[in-house]
Amino acid sequence: MNRRYHITTFGCQMNKADSERMAGILEEMGFEWVDTPDGADLILYNTCTIRDNAEQKVYSYLGKQAKRKQEQPDLTLVVAGCVAQQEGEALLRRVPELDLVMGPQHANRLRDLIEQVEQGNQVVATEPVHIFEDITRPRRDSEVTAWVNVIYGCNERCTYCVVPNVRGIEQSRMPAAIRAEMEELGRQGFREVTLLGQNIDAYGRDIPGSKPDGSHLHTFTDLLYHVHDVAGIERIRFATSHPRYFTERLIRACAELPKVCEHFHIPFQSGDNDVLKAMARGYTREKYLRIIDTIRRYMPDAAISADAIVGFPGETEEQFENTLRLVETVGFDQLNTAAYSPRPGTPAAVWDSQLADAVKSDRLQRLNHLVATKAAERSQRYQDRIEDVLVEDQNPKNSNQVMGRTRSNRLTFFPGDITALKGQRVAVKITDVRAFSLTGEMLEPALV
Numbered sequence: 001m002n003r004r005y006h007i008t009t010f011g012c013q014m015n016k017a018d019s020e021r022m023a024g025i026l027e028e029m030g031f032e033w034v035d036t037p038d039g040a041d042l043i044l045y046n047t048c049t050i051r052d053n054a055e056q057k058v059y060s061y062l063g064k065q066a067k068r069k070q071e072q073p074d075l076t077l078v079v080a081g082c083v084a085q086q087e088g089e090a091l092l093r094r095v096p097e098l099d100l101v102m103g104p105q106h107a108n109r110l111r112d113l114i115e116q117v118e119q120g121n122q123v124v125a126t127e128p129v130h131i132f133e134d135i136t137r138p139r140r141d142s143e144v145t146a147w148v149n150v151i152y153g154c155n156e157r158c159t160y161c162v163v164p165n166v167r168g169i170e171q172s173r174m175p176a177a178i179r180a181e182m183e184e185l186g187r188q189g190f191r192e193v194t195l196l197g198q199n200i201d202a203y204g205r206d207i208p209g210s211k212p213d214g215s216h217l218h219t220f221t222d223l224l225y226h227v228h229d230v231a232g233i234e235r236i237r238f239a240t241s242h243p244r245y246f247t248e249r250l251i252r253a254c255a256e257l258p259k260v261c262e263h264f265h266i267p268f269q270s271g272d273n274d275v276l277k278a279m280a281r282g283y284t285r286e287k288y289l290r291i292i293d294t295i296r297r298y299m300p301d302a303a304i305s306a307d308a309i310v311g312f313p314g315e316t317e318e319q320f321e322n323t324l325r326l327v328e329t330v331g332f333d334q335l336n337t338a339a340y341s342p343r344p345g346t347p348a349a350v351w352d353s354q355l356a357d358a359v360k361s362d363r364l365q366r367l368n369h370l371v372a373t374k375a376a377e378r379s380q381r382y383q384d385r386i387e388d389v390l391v392e393d394q395n396p397k398n399s400n401q402v403m404g405r406t407r408s409n410r411l412t413f414f415p416g417d418i419t420a421l422k423g424q425r426v427a428v429k430i431t432d433v434r435a436f437s438l439t440g441e442m443l444e445p446a447l448v
């Protein structure tokens with residue numbers, strides 16, 4: 001019988017993409033996927049450490065499996081991802097049952113690392129490496145939409161953030177490799193690609209060479225022009241954008257290139273200039289608002305989403321209200337909000353201006369309330385409209401319905417048969433709107 005594996009993934013889209021690649025490697029090694037960790041011979045936790053609660057979750061899962069290993073000594077336990085990178089050897093001391101601790105830069109080396117484990121070693125792989133092009137076919141969760149990494153790592157130093165410590169310096173993939181991966185996806189029947197980077201606007205600045213005018217040889221905007229015509233791929237998305245580097249040229253490209261969807265994920269973190277400065281974000285609230293205005297000038301209907309942090313050290317009530325006002329002014333389609341969590345190895349964690357948990361959670365609640373109100377207002381514009389929906393799957397809560405997304409990334413449900421519609425773009429008349437999703441009915445003829 002084949003050995004069975006299970007991967008549990010925490011964290012962001014990068015981790016999801018890494019998990020799909022690691023699953024591909026394990027399957028190539030002859031492992032077979034099993035739905036629960038309890039039935040597996042190899043369990044891999046791909047972990048996240050962006051906030052303390054993300055990290056703690058991992059330890060509670062691990063504790064349980066470590067106990068099981070005492071009865072099943074041939075169970076292989078792997079911790080990958082950002083907690084692995086942050087804790088390294090310390091993780092082995094905390095959970096001695098672990099076989100392998102591997103940072104995100106080592107995802108493509110999983111085969112090699114497992115082989116070392118099979119020779120009886122306990123392995124820690126957290127040294128910084130050059131990330132090699134991955135030749136394994138990932139095991140993708142969806143048959144319709146796919147992640148494609150374009151740049152790994154982050155060279156920013158936001159004072160609250162662990163990502164540069166755990167993901168390392170920026171490493172861009174070459175445009176030809178990205179295009180080749182997209183062409184393969186197109187051949188396999190994928191319809192939508194999301195290009196990924198922690199700071200996607202930084203794409204290309206680590207690739208040597210420059211244009212005659214002295215600018216970088218490859219920019220993210222150039223990359224969009226380079227890949228936009230890949231056969232079979234009908235939609236292109238990207239995340240995450242950093243306001244510091246967001247250019248009008250990029251906005252123009254998005255408006256010009258028909259496959260690039262009108263959805264922008266541009267975290268602002270705080271609406272207050274002094275807090276932004278303390279965060280070392282490198283832009284002001286005014287600059288952020290100018291970016292949004294420019295996007296809306298080119299694409300009046302564009303959807304805007306973002307991330308924000310409340311309760312950053314020293315944040316006053318008034319400064320927090322500047323964040324509320326920014327949300328009020330922009331009217332986000334979606335906003336990921338979080339209470340500030342002090343992270344080991346980051347500057348802000350040791351400042352003595354930390355706020356009480358009660359203050360942070362009160363602000364979070366007030367912000368979330370406003371976000372839901374604004375998102376509901378933004379959803380109103382879809383009422384009775386005809387939207388181009390790419391069908392991804394069945395509605396997990398109602399098997400008579402399928403679900404997909406509009407170009408603007410609104411989740412949309414409508415009655416239909418998934419076997420006939422999966423991967424199709426359908427014209428859907430929107431009949432019901434909610435803050436973060438829509439319901440509609442398919443128009444005939446089905447194809448847009």
Ligand code: SAH
Binds near residue numbers: 308309339343
């Ligand atoms: N590269 C992206 C964000 C990556 S982390 C950017 O620059 O915007 C994802 C989100 O987690 C961040 O946007 C931020 O809102 C949140 N986050 C990061 N560190 C955090 C911390 N210490 N406490 C609370 N939220 C945090």
Ligand code: SF4
Binds near residue numbers: 155156158161162242
């Ligand atoms: Fe973290 Fe800032 Fe880099 Fe985003 S840009 S990953 S918030 S350090």
Ligand code: F3S
Binds near residue numbers: 049050082
């Ligand atoms: Fe978490 Fe690592 Fe992503 S810390 S948010 S999984 S980069």
